[in-house]
Amino acid sequence: MNDMNACKPKIVMDLESLNASNAQGCSACGRKFNLGDTAVLACGAWGSGPRYIHENEAVQDKRTAQYFERSYYAALKADA
Ligand SMILES: [Zn+2]
Numbered sequence: 001m002n003d004m005n006a007c008k009p010k011i012v013m014d015l016e017s018l019n020a021s022n023a024q025g026c027s028a029c030g031r032k033f034n035l036g037d038t039a040v041l042a043c044g045a046w047g048s049g050p051r052y053i054h055e056n057e058a059v060q061d062k063r064t065a066q067y068f069e070r071s072y073y074a075a076l077k078a079d080a
Pocket residue numbers: 026027028029030031053054057
């Protein structure tokens with residue numbers, strides 16, 4: 001399942017995805033996802049691998065096409 005997620009970084013929340021992700025909720029804002037929300041698999045300050053967050057809380061790096069949590073991405077760019 002993780003391999004599939006890696007190939008599909010953007011999803012629209014259906015019941016199955018909700019059940020899988022709402023134990024934890026969104027890693028960026030801490031809220032639960034709603035049915036029909038668009039979520040992306042993003043890297044963030046939490047560290048251990050990509051997690052689903054709301055699409056509007058993520059930015060996509062143009063070079064790598066990877067998603068990052070916004071404030072984390074800004075911090076990465078500031079270091080570079
Ligand atoms: Zn969120």
